[in-house]
Amino acid sequence: MTGLTIGQAAAFVGVTIKTVRHYHRLGLVAEPDRDGSGYRRYRSDDLLRLVQVRTLAGAGVPLAEIGDLLDAEPEPFAAALDDVHRRLTEQIEELAARRDTLDRLAHGxxxxxxxxxxxxxxxxxxxxxxxxxxxxxxxxxxxxxxxxxxxxxxxxxxxxxxxxxxxxxxxxxxxxxxxxxxxxxxxxxxxxxxxxxxxxxxxxxxxxxxxxxxxxxxxxxxxxxxxxxxxxxxxxxxxxxxxxxxxxxxxxxxxxx
Incomplete structure (x- = not known):
C-alpha cells in the first residue's frame, strides 16, 4: 500500500487528527516518513500502534505510561496492566462513593x-x-x-x-x-x-x-x-x-x- 494520510489514519483508527498529533508529540507513535509530495504516509504498522495506544488510553491507562507499557516484555506488561487495573478499581470505587453521596443528597x-x-x-x-x-x-x-x-x-x-x-x-x-x-x-x-x-x-x-x-x-x-x-x-x-x-x-x- 502507498500509505494513508493523517486524516485517513485518524478516521480508520477512530480518533481525531489532533489526537494523532498529540500521540506524536508524546512519542507514543513515531511520525512516519514523508513521501515525495511532502505528506506523511501511515502504513499498517503505524495504524497498529495507533490502535494499541487508543485502546490503552480508552481503558484508562495514563498516556505517560503507555509508551513504556507497549515496549515492555510480556511479564512486565502483564504486571503493569494489573497495576492499572488496581488503580482503575480504586477510581471506580471513589466514583461510586460520589454517586452514592449524590443519591443521598436527593434524600435529605x-x-x-x-x-x-x-x-x-x-x-x-x-x-x-x-x-x-x-x-x-x-x-x-x-x-x-x-x-x-x-x-x-x-x-x-x-x-x-x-x-x-x-x-x-x-x-x-x-x-x-x-x-x-x-x-x-x-x-x-x-x-x-x-x-x-x-x-x-x-x-x-x-x-x-x-x-x-x-x-x-x-x-x-x-x-x-x-x-x-x-x-x-x-x-x-x-x-x-x-x-x-x-x-x-x-x-x-x-x-x-
Missing amino acids: DRVLLPDRACALLDRLAGLGFDADYVAAQREALVLTRALIPEMFASFVAQLEQSLDDPTFVELTKRGLDARSWDQDDPRIEELASALADNLLANSAVRTAPSLPGNRTDTAARYGVVNHHREDEMPSVARLNALVEAKLRAAGIAIPRQ
Whole structure:
C-alpha cells in the first residue's frame, strides 16, 4: 500500500487528527516518513500502534505510561496492566462513593446521617412525634456526629432502646407539652423526676461510655448538642437542667458547662 494520510489514519483508527498529533508529540507513535509530495504516509504498522495506544488510553491507562507499557516484555506488561487495573478499581470505587453521596443528597438526611440514624428518625415520626421534634432530633444527631463522633453510635443505640419503652415515649411527649408551660410550672419538677428515673432504668444509659476526657472543650461540645434549641423554650431548658442534675446525682457522668 502507498500509505494513508493523517486524516485517513485518524478516521480508520477512530480518533481525531489532533489526537494523532498529540500521540506524536508524546512519542507514543513515531511520525512516519514523508513521501515525495511532502505528506506523511501511515502504513499498517503505524495504524497498529495507533490502535494499541487508543485502546490503552480508552481503558484508562495514563498516556505517560503507555509508551513504556507497549515496549515492555510480556511479564512486565502483564504486571503493569494489573497495576492499572488496581488503580482503575480504586477510581471506580471513589466514583461510586460520589454517586452514592449524590443519591443521598436527593434524600435529605441521608447525606449527613447513616441509614441507622435515618431509620431512627422515621421511627420517631411513626410513633407520633411531631415534625418539629423530629427535626430537632435530626439536628442533634447531625451535631453529635460532627462534634462528638466517638459518642454517636452509643447515642443512637440509647435512643433506639429508649423508644422500645412505651413509658419513655409517653414521658417524652409530655416533655413536648412542656414547651408551652411557664418555666416555673411545678409540673416541670415532677416530669424531670419521672424522666430521670426512666432513663436510669435504661441499661443503655447506665452503661454508656463516658464522654472523651482528652478535650478541654468536652463540656462545650456536649452543651451544643444537648441544649440545642433550648434558647427558644425556657421551660424545656429548665426541664433538661433538672434531668441532668438528677442523673449526675445518680452517678452518670454528664459534663458541666
